[in-house]
Amino acid sequence: MTEAIEIFATASFWAAVLRIATPLIFGTLGELICERAGVLNLGIEGIMTFGAMVGWMTVYQGGDLALGLAAAAAGGGLFGLLHAALTVPLGLSQHVSGLGITLFASSLTYYSYRLILPGETTPPSIEPFTPVDLGFLSDLPLVGPSVFTQTPPVYLALAMVPAVAWILYRTPLGLAVRMVGENPHGAEAQGLDVFALRIGAVVVGSAMMALGGAFLTLAAFDSFFFTMIQGRGWVCIALVVFASWHPGKALLGALLYGLFDAYQLRLQHVVSDAIPYQVFLMMPYLLSILALVVMARRAAYPRALMRPYRRGER
Amino acid sequence: MRLERRDHVPAALALAAPIGAVLAALILCAGLIAWAGAPVLEAYGRLVTGAFGSRLSLTETLARATPLMLTGLAAAVAFRARLWNIGGEGQFYIGALVAAAAGAGALALPGWLLISVLLILGAAGGAALLVVPTLLKTKAGVDEVVTTLLLNFVVLLFVSMMIEGPMKDPLAFGWPQSAPVVEHAILPDLIARTRLHAGFLIAIAAAVAFWLIDSRTVQGYESRAVGANPEAARFAGIAVDRTILRVAVFSGGLAGLAGAIEVIGLKEYLTLDLSPGYGYAGIIVAMLAQLHPLGVVAAAIFVATVFVGADSMGRSLGVPSFIADVIVAVSLLCMLVALFLARYRVRRR
Amino acid sequence: MIEATRDTVLALDGITKRFGDTLANDAISLELARGEILALLGENGAGKTTLMTILFGHYTADAGSIAVFGRPLPPGRPRAAIEAGIGMVHQHFTLADNLTVLDNVMLGTEPLWRPRSDRRAARRRLEDLAARFGLEVHADARVGDLSVGERQRVEILKSLYRDARILILDEPTAVLTPQESERLFATLARMAAEGLSIVFISHKLGEVLAASRRIVVLRAGRAVAERETAATDRHELAELMVGQRLTEPRRQPLDPGAPVFALDGVDLPRAGGSALAGVDLTVREREIVGVVGVAGNGQAGLAALASGLAAPRAGRLALFGEPVRRPSPARFVAAGVGRIPEDRHGSGVVGDMAVWENAILERARDPAFARHGWLRQGAALAFARRLIADFDIRCPGPRARTALLSGGNMQKLILGRILSADPRFILANQPTRGLDVGAIAYVHGQLLAARERGAGVLLISEDLDEVLALADRVAVIHGGRLTAPQPAGELDTRRLGLLMAGHWGEAGHAA
Numbered sequence A: 001m002t003e004a005i006e007i008f009a010t011a012s013f014w015a016a017v018l019r020i021a022t023p024l025i026f027g028t029l030g031e032l033i034c035e036r037a038g039v040l041n042l043g044i045e046g047i048m049t050f051g052a053m054v055g056w057m058t059v060y061q062g063g064d065l066a067l068g069l070a071a072a073a074a075g076g077g078l079f080g081l082l083h084a085a086l087t088v089p090l091g092l093s094q095h096v097s098g099l100g101i102t103l104f105a106s107s108l109t110y111y112s113y114r115l116i117l118p119g120e121t122t123p124p125s126i127e128p129f130t131p132v133d134l135g136f137l138s139d140l141p142l143v144g145p146s147v148f149t150q151t152p153p154v155y156l157a158l159a160m161v162p163a164v165a166w167i168l169y170r171t172p173l174g175l176a177v178r179m180v181g182e183n184p185h186g187a188e189a190q191g192l193d194v195f196a197l198r199i200g201a202v203v204v205g206s207a208m209m210a211l212g213g214a215f216l217t218l219a220a221f222d223s224f225f226f227t228m229i230q231g232r233g234w235v236c237i238a239l240v241v242f243a244s245w246h247p248g249k250a251l252l253g254a255l256l257y258g259l260f261d262a263y264q265l266r267l268q269h270v271v272s273d274a275i276p277y278q279v280f281l282m283m284p285y286l287l288s289i290l291a292l293v294v295m296a297r298r299a300a301y302p303r304a305l306m307r308p309y310r311r312g313e314r
Numbered sequence B: 001m002r003l004e005r006r007d008h009v010p011a012a013l014a015l016a017a018p019i020g021a022v023l024a025a026l027i028l029c030a031g032l033i034a035w036a037g038a039p040v041l042e043a044y045g046r047l048v049t050g051a052f053g054s055r056l057s058l059t060e061t062l063a064r065a066t067p068l069m070l071t072g073l074a075a076a077v078a079f080r081a082r083l084w085n086i087g088g089e090g091q092f093y094i095g096a097l098v099a100a101a102a103g104a105g106a107l108a109l110p111g112w113l114l115i116s117v118l119l120i121l122g123a124a125g126g127a128a129l130l131v132v133p134t135l136l137k138t139k140a141g142v143d144e145v146v147t148t149l150l151l152n153f154v155v156l157l158f159v160s161m162m163i164e165g166p167m168k169d170p171l172a173f174g175w176p177q178s179a180p181v182v183e184h185a186i187l188p189d190l191i192a193r194t195r196l197h198a199g200f201l202i203a204i205a206a207a208v209a210f211w212l213i214d215s216r217t218v219q220g221y222e223s224r225a226v227g228a229n230p231e232a233a234r235f236a237g238i239a240v241d242r243t244i245l246r247v248a249v250f251s252g253g254l255a256g257l258a259g260a261i262e263v264i265g266l267k268e269y270l271t272l273d274l275s276p277g278y279g280y281a282g283i284i285v286a287m288l289a290q291l292h293p294l295g296v297v298a299a300a301i302f303v304a305t306v307f308v309g310a311d312s313m314g315r316s317l318g319v320p321s322f323i324a325d326v327i328v329a330v331s332l333l334c335m336l337v338a339l340f341l342a343r344y345r346v347r348r349r
Numbered sequence C: 001m002i003e004a005t006r007d008t009v010l011a012l013d014g015i016t017k018r019f020g021d022t023l024a025n026d027a028i029s030l031e032l033a034r035g036e037i038l039a040l041l042g043e044n045g046a047g048k049t050t051l052m053t054i055l056f057g058h059y060t061a062d063a064g065s066i067a068v069f070g071r072p073l074p075p076g077r078p079r080a081a082i083e084a085g086i087g088m089v090h091q092h093f094t095l096a097d098n099l100t101v102l103d104n105v106m107l108g109t110e111p112l113w114r115p116r117s118d119r120r121a122a123r124r125r126l127e128d129l130a131a132r133f134g135l136e137v138h139a140d141a142r143v144g145d146l147s148v149g150e151r152q153r154v155e156i157l158k159s160l161y162r163d164a165r166i167l168i169l170d171e172p173t174a175v176l177t178p179q180e181s182e183r184l185f186a187t188l189a190r191m192a193a194e195g196l197s198i199v200f201i202s203h204k205l206g207e208v209l210a211a212s213r214r215i216v217v218l219r220a221g222r223a224v225a226e227r228e229t230a231a232t233d234r235h236e237l238a239e240l241m242v243g244q245r246l247t248e249p250r251r252q253p254l255d256p257g258a259p260v261f262a263l264d265g266v267d268l269p270r271a272g273g274s275a276l277a278g279v280d281l282t283v284r285e286r287e288i289v290g291v292v293g294v295a296g297n298g299q300a301g302l303a304a305l306a307s308g309l310a311a312p313r314a315g316r317l318a319l320f321g322e323p324v325r326r327p328s329p330a331r332f333v334a335a336g337v338g339r340i341p342e343d344r345h346g347s348g349v350v351g352d353m354a355v356w357e358n359a360i361l362e363r364a365r366d367p368a369f370a371r372h373g374w375l376r377q378g379a380a381l382a383f384a385r386r387l388i389a390d391f392d393i394r395c396p397g398p399r400a401r402t403a404l405l406s407g408g409n410m411q412k413l414i415l416g417r418i419l420s421a422d423p424r425f426i427l428a429n430q431p432t433r434g435l436d437v438g439a440i441a442y443v444h445g446q447l448l449a450a451r452e453r454g455a456g457v458l459l460i461s462e463d464l465d466e467v468l469a470l471a472d473r474v475a476v477i478h479g480g481r482l483t484a485p486q487p488a489g490e491l492d493t494r495r496l497g498l499l500m501a502g503h504w505g506e507a508g509h510a511a
Helices: A002-009 A009-035 A044-060 A064-086 A094-116 A151-170 A171-184 A185-187 A194-222 A232-242 A248-271 A275-294 B011-035 B040-052 B053-082 B087-105 B111-140 B146-165 B199-216 B218-228 B229-237 B240-267 B278-288 B293-317 B323-343 C048-055 C078-083 C101-106 C118-135 C150-159 C177-192 C205-211 C235-240 C300-305 C327-335 C342-347 C355-359 C378-391 C407-419 C438-451 C462-468 C493-500
Strands: B002-005 B344-347 C008-019 C022-035 C037-041 C062-068 C088-091 C167-169 C195-201 C214-219 C223-226 C259-268 C276-284 C286-292 C314-319 C337-340 C425-429 C454-459 C473-478
Touching: A002 A009, A002 A248, A009 A044, A009 A151, A009 A194, A009 A232, A009 A248, A044 A064, A044 A094, A044 A194, A044 B053, A044 C214, A064 A094, A064 A185, A064 A194, A064 B323, A094 B011, A094 B278, A094 B323, A151 A171, A151 A194, A151 A248, A151 C438, A171 A185, A171 C101, A185 A194, A185 C286, A232 A248, A232 A275, A232 B146, A248 A275, A275 B111, A275 B146, A275 B344, B011 B040, B011 B278, B011 B293, B011 B323, B040 B053, B040 B293, B053 B087, B053 B199, B053 B218, B053 B240, B053 B293, B087 B111, B087 B146, B087 B240, B087 B278, B111 B146, B111 C205, B111 C473, B199 B218, B199 B240, B218 B229, B218 B240, B218 C355, B229 B240, B229 C327, B229 C342, B240 B278, B278 B323, B293 B323, B323 B344, C008 C048, C008 C195, C022 C048, C022 C062, C022 C195, C037 C048, C037 C177, C037 C205, C037 C235, C048 C167, C048 C195, C078 C088, C088 C473, C101 C118, C101 C150, C118 C150, C118 C177, C118 C462, C118 C493, C150 C167, C177 C195, C177 C205, C177 C493, C195 C205, C195 C214, C205 C235, C214 C235, C223 C235, C259 C300, C276 C286, C276 C300, C276 C454, C286 C438, C286 C462, C300 C337, C300 C425, C300 C454, C327 C337, C337 C407, C342 C407, C355 C378, C355 C407, C378 C407, C407 C438, C425 C438, C438 C454, C438 C462, C454 C462, C462 C493, C473 C493
Parallel strands: C037 C195, C037 C214, C088 C167, C167 C195, C286 C454, C286 C473, C337 C425, C425 C454
Antiparallel strands: B002 B344, C008 C022, C008 C062, C214 C223, C259 C276, C259 C314
């Protein structure tokens, strides 16, 4: 039993919490931006898959790591543009379009990967991001090796939380984005371009989702393999609800999830004989459902979420 | 430019929409085939002959269409009532798990009775799995999209646990698979020495039954009303929550039935690769069919054609068989646009 | 037409707009002077709102041009209208409930890409304007928490904040008490005195006469008349607006009978408006009881109780003298209650289903329309045809999609659905909202006829004239509490207005 508690005292555990949370921070913030503008993006799972492959493939083909991230973001943005084109000006079902984007993005990912690397049985690897040395900060006990020896994308994700919060709550652009998610007719009446704002939000949000995918292949691991996203995108959608559409709470949710996931991974080794490992793997999904159940009643949805906007129609 | 909603979608247009969508998808995917260095027209030719060219390939296509019809119906029945059941994959596996567990010798029943019991159990398993998120939706306001999606992963892990644990076949040389079902629990073949089995007829019957229920019964009428305007349905005195729950039982049941049929009709035991995403593909089938039960039959055969045909095209021309998934996904997106164009007309100002 | 003299700030010339086969605006021309209050009078569907949405750039006209301060206004761009100095206060407010007043006012006033909003300056400016025009609101309040009157103030402030010189108000009093309306008119006068020009859209004769200086009457998409307010009266305007003389059905005096619907000390938790507390109400056979009040004061809860959607948390609910323990819409329908919902599109009909399917919506399980779970489609179609004939529902046939029906015909379908079952108690919740004059008269006639056949009617309405014309007794709802109903003959709009604003003591009466 003490073993199960001692896990918390290791720096490697807390480092893992951050590492697991990072793709979820990217994904949750990305989804949050889309939904704040009134567009549910179920394409997230596929966009993360695509981001993971494109980021990795860019580096594998000789690009540097930053270029890999940029390529992933650009790819994610393109799928976001497709989703936005279908759901915003055409006003098609956000559910179905999003699922279609997920199926399209993942199948295209697998097809391209197979085509570029035919017959590879073991996935080839790249040289991934290495932890940065933050001088004395990295030498601090416990927090040094956990928080201050992470890879650059982890800090990018952490920096995005206040950035997104600032944009949403402190800038005219953020106010406009929130307005199109609450009452697009009101935004239109003030001369704002509802379509452009929604499309922009979906593109930017989707680019961030793809960064979450790319983090997996460029920092957390060093190769791409099929089904590596494992429902992380769907978890992000649950986390957005958990966070009540607030960036700060999204960070909290992602960290809680990371905490839990890292713990169950370690606990598996401690009690592997008594309980099948699948039970542990199920836990994060079940917990996400639980989080949804707890938050569902309190959730203050953006009022216009999932409502297509058509000019001049009420 | 302005969009104007048509008062009525002409039948010809409703029929042309899926055909146009599929053609558009094939044209869009031609680029990907060319990228693989294969001649596009020949590739599509091989796709068709691969799916229909011989008795064997034709029966294979219909065998592949069987679970797709059922998962497609599962999605259609749910979406019609605006219950976003994206958990078809999980419900499929639960149905398969239940059928494999109960069919491996635990029940000492004679042939047809055993088969019927296994099918009912499988359907019940799938239904039970969807009832949980549906109750969460109606009682606690929890969005069912994410819960049904996440349950897919939970179920797969559960299946993995079972076939590595209590249900593991001791004779399978350590492979994670369940013990096979007993011989008289296996559905008869429709055509000898092919993979086409009686499950195909069950799926067709399910489509016809769904169509009759939907268009001719009070229950179908009520679910349509609930799907189209739950507020008005509730106001008029229709028990909305109960109707949604009933829809969930049907929908989950159909997906569970698909899993059970796949086990006792084709595979005879349970593995983790029993379904190449039938649950998700069912959503595409339903959308291509515009949620019409009889259209589901046609759409399922189309999707099965692409899957079976792409296998043979891939083998002969070196195009990764993932092209099938791409074609099907692009068809879905094109179908959305086609439906839009059918419903609206574009006017200049 | 008045010649373009003085300082013309706005000139519309030959505006024409067609939707499908209907001509919404037919070559309408009008002008507005500096400091003028112009009323645009017309019944629902006359084309008032279309005209103003064209002016504001939400729609583009098929023909015609607009000039603001002598300069042509580019069509189809709300931004251009705002920049030209036009502000619009919409009938359905364009505010976001979850945002604060300041957020709503600031929206779109700063360059989008500025890295930081200057909220401090915005707040100061907002507070200055509010004080100058007597439009006090709390800048940090969440709009969703404001009353309807306060929201309208926010809408007006939004326009003023943008330096609007021309203000367009679309049916601004539809949701206000008479006193709030008077306060609004005072504000408008103050703004006109400061040189703002105001267009005031309405179908209510009284307030058009009270608030405007000049009146343009629209009918069926055309400007049919123009009058100086001082030189016209109610009767002339009514005839101009409708184009014919209409006789309002008269209410025969009848002796009420046994109670059909009774609430006794009923509490109900918040349901999209105020919670109800200690509500007593009795509706008897052969009488119409009217309930008036400002929107959001508990009407939704009262309607939910009277339609079977909600059960009292405390107190008793009785139908036809029998207490109802577990109310449900189905039980109410079966017991003989006919219910006209407030939102006919939202909860009255299923727009995507056929007319015949909507005709049987409440009675699909009735043996007349179902046998062993199978729908008797033939019987349902025959029933729908009878409704179409009996209630004069204009539609292509029973198989037409219901969403295609006009508001009036949709309401006739709902009326037919409930009246064909010969109900003994009828809930009529805003039964004429958004209907044209002909349809309103039809609905009124049907309600009075049902009363004469012996039904009791609970009429919930925001239209005081309607309630005073139809109801035998009138109760006022405010803050979830209901006054004791008083005979309609003893009430006038001023008294009702005080009661609606919650001044129960000053109105000389307390419940």
